[in-house]
Amino acid sequence: MSSPHPTAHVDYLLAVADDALVNAQRLGWWISRAPQLEEDVALANIGLDQLGQARALLAHAGQVEGAGRSEDDLAYLRDERDFRNVHLVEREQTDFGVAMARLLMVAAWQSHLYAALRGSTDATLAAVAAKAVKEVAYHLDHAGRWVVRLGDGTEESHLRMQAALDAEWPHLEELFDGSFLDPALVADGVAVDPATLREPVLSTILAVVEEATLAAPRVRPAVGGGRTGRHTEQMGYLLAEMQHLTRSHPGATW
Amino acid sequence: MVTRTRSRAWTVAAAVPDPEIPVVTIEDLGILRDVTEDDVGRVHVQITPTYSGCPAMEAIRNDLVEQLSDEGYRQVEVEFVLAPAWTTDWMTDEGRAKLEEYGVAPPAARAAGVTPLTLSVRCPQCGSPDTRESSRFGSTACKSLWICNACREPFDHFKAI
Incomplete structure (x- = not known):
C-alpha cells in the first residue's frame, strides 16, 4: 500500500511490532x-x-516501506539503533515476579492500544489489532491472576511482588510518550496518540495492583528513548542471541 | 468464469485436516474462508489463522497445495487473510461434535463482544460439568488444560475466542 507519510508510518508500525517481538x-x-x-x-x-502479532506487523511495515524488506529481514538484519521498542520489554527478566509485573503492564497497554487500533484507517493494522486484542485479553488475565496470587499471598511473595512492581514501574511512562510520532499519522487516523491511552491503561493496571494488596509505586519515570532507537545495554545482548543464527548463516533454511 | 459456490475445489480443500487436531478439518474449524477456481485449473484459497502465531498455518498451506495438486489443479495459491478475525463461532456443529468425541471439550458459544473466561466446561470423557481449569494455556495456542473432578481425567478445552 502507499502511504502519504511512509517513513513515519513505517516507524509507527515498527514501534508496535518491535514491542511484541522483543x-x-x-x-x-x-x-x-x-x-x-x-x-x-x-x-x-x-x-x-x-x-505472531510481530510477524504480521513487520511484514506489513516492509510492504509500506516498499524497499523489498521481508519480516525476517526486519527482525534479523536490523541493528540496535533501528529497533523501536520501549525499554520496558527489552530488559532481562529472570525473576518471575518481574516477568508477571511486566506482562501485566505490557498486556494492559496492548489491550487498550489494539482495541483503539481496530479503528485505524490502515486496514491491515486494523485487522492485526482486531485479532490481537482477543489474544492479549488472555495475557492480561494470566498476568493479573499471578500478580494477585503473589501479592495477596504469603509475606515473602507479597514483598517480592511489590519489589518487582517497583522495578518495572519506572518504565511504564515511556509507553505513553508520543513524541516520536508524526502528528499527521494521528490526524489521518492511522495511529493512536499514546498519551490518550495513559488513563485507561493505568486504570486497568491499578485495579489489579489494588486487588493484589500492593501499592502503586511512587517512583520517577526512567529515561526512555527506545522509540527513537536509544536502548539499554541489555538490548545488544538480546539481539545478539535473537539474530545470531541468521547472521552467521545467511540464507540458511531447513 | 469464477465459481464461488461449493465447487469441487472447495470440497477438496474442505477435507484437509487440521495438522494439530486431525479429527477436524479446516472447514470444521472455520479456518477455510474462500475457494475460487477458474476454467483452466487455477485455484485460489483463503484461510485465516486461529491465533496470530499459529504454527499450523504453513503446514495447512502445504497440505492444501498438495491435495489440490493431486486432484489435478495446475496452479494453487493460498492466501492468509486476517480480517475479519477468526472466532470459535465459525466452528461448525459437526466440528464441535468431532472435537468432543476426540476428547477435546469444544468452545462455548460466545456472547457478542464478551470473552467467557469463567464458564464451566463439560468433561468430554464422562460428561460431568464438575471440572476445573488447571492451566489457561495448553498444548497449542487454541487450547487450555482442564481436569474433571468426577472422573479425575485431564482434558483439553478449545478456548472460546
Whole structure:
C-alpha cells in the first residue's frame, strides 16, 4: 500500500511490532525455567501470540516501506539503533515476579492500544489489532491472576511482588510518550496518540495492583528513548542471541 | 468464469485436516474462508489463522497445495487473510461434535463482544460439568488444560475466542 507519510508510518508500525517481538524473545527465556510446567506452556504460548502479532506487523511495515524488506529481514538484519521498542520489554527478566509485573503492564497497554487500533484507517493494522486484542485479553488475565496470587499471598511473595512492581514501574511512562510520532499519522487516523491511552491503561493496571494488596509505586519515570532507537545495554545482548543464527548463516533454511 | 459456490475445489480443500487436531478439518474449524477456481485449473484459497502465531498455518498451506495438486489443479495459491478475525463461532456443529468425541471439550458459544473466561466446561470423557481449569494455556495456542473432578481425567478445552 502507499502511504502519504511512509517513513513515519513505517516507524509507527515498527514501534508496535518491535514491542511484541522483543517481548516474545524475553518470554521465550522462561521456557524450561518457569516455576511449573503449566507456566512454561503458558509463557511459551503468550510469546507465540506476541511473535505472531510481530510477524504480521513487520511484514506489513516492509510492504509500506516498499524497499523489498521481508519480516525476517526486519527482525534479523536490523541493528540496535533501528529497533523501536520501549525499554520496558527489552530488559532481562529472570525473576518471575518481574516477568508477571511486566506482562501485566505490557498486556494492559496492548489491550487498550489494539482495541483503539481496530479503528485505524490502515486496514491491515486494523485487522492485526482486531485479532490481537482477543489474544492479549488472555495475557492480561494470566498476568493479573499471578500478580494477585503473589501479592495477596504469603509475606515473602507479597514483598517480592511489590519489589518487582517497583522495578518495572519506572518504565511504564515511556509507553505513553508520543513524541516520536508524526502528528499527521494521528490526524489521518492511522495511529493512536499514546498519551490518550495513559488513563485507561493505568486504570486497568491499578485495579489489579489494588486487588493484589500492593501499592502503586511512587517512583520517577526512567529515561526512555527506545522509540527513537536509544536502548539499554541489555538490548545488544538480546539481539545478539535473537539474530545470531541468521547472521552467521545467511540464507540458511531447513 | 469464477465459481464461488461449493465447487469441487472447495470440497477438496474442505477435507484437509487440521495438522494439530486431525479429527477436524479446516472447514470444521472455520479456518477455510474462500475457494475460487477458474476454467483452466487455477485455484485460489483463503484461510485465516486461529491465533496470530499459529504454527499450523504453513503446514495447512502445504497440505492444501498438495491435495489440490493431486486432484489435478495446475496452479494453487493460498492466501492468509486476517480480517475479519477468526472466532470459535465459525466452528461448525459437526466440528464441535468431532472435537468432543476426540476428547477435546469444544468452545462455548460466545456472547457478542464478551470473552467467557469463567464458564464451566463439560468433561468430554464422562460428561460431568464438575471440572476445573488447571492451566489457561495448553498444548497449542487454541487450547487450555482442564481436569474433571468426577472422573479425575485431564482434558483439553478449545478456548472460546
